[in-house]
Amino acid sequence: MLTSFLRSSKENRHYIHHSVHHINSSVDISRLKHSWITAVKRHESYRMVFVAIDDALSPFGQCVLEESCTLTLPSWKVVACESDDLQIMDKFIQSTLREAENEIVLDRPPYQMTLIQSPTRTFFTFSVFHGLFDGASLQLLFDEVDLTYRGSEMSKRTEISTAVNMHYGSDATQTVEFWSSQLKECDPVPFPALTSLKPETMTKLPLTSSIKASIGIDDLRDGAMNCSTSPLSILQAAWALILTTYKDSIHSSTFGSVISGRLDEDSKVCMGPTCENS
16 A cells, blocks of 8 residues: 555546535534544554554554654645536636645655635645545544534544554464365366367466356345355355456455444544555
């Protein structure tokens, strides 16, 4: 993710997420600003920076800055659009998002907040590098901004150390042993080789094709539930059976999945990315 971000051009930044919010006229803008700044300053994830290091484990270091560090001052911009025309406003918002992408860097907290005001409309944009959050933690941030604005009691939150400790505390050996025992009696189902390795069927160019399934998504979900598994696992298993037959090796096909990683009460309220790749 970090490498992809650094290698991407300013015209097409990778891994920057934008959320655009229409602000009702009844909203107190000064309170809204205070709520956002309070929420992001409260949590370590939004005081994180990434630096290049010389280490065998990773080429990047993830650092949490002290609250007193001037680099942690939240970036809040106010820009004006002179027109209320919807098309002009949309182009202005898109231009603002592209500008945020150009300004986000990794050696200071990589996010930006922008208030866009026209004669009769107000929008708020939050642009943030994906290394700081996942979908669940972003929603936790939105909820916290809302609670702060309303003056309500804050809900429990845990910091990025929860996700870090969970990652490095996992037992890879036990994981392998568990799945080996689960799949011990499983054998690949034979499937006819349709194309094998014929030269006329081989190409280095990407190819995309689509086939309409004979069952609907509801049937897939119901079937997965009956098997005590997920629809994703069913689809991956079906593809794996076919692809391993083509390559004649159970090690030749690999699928990647992303799961939430929020498996206990502390990780469920973690203000940072807990998603796991498998």
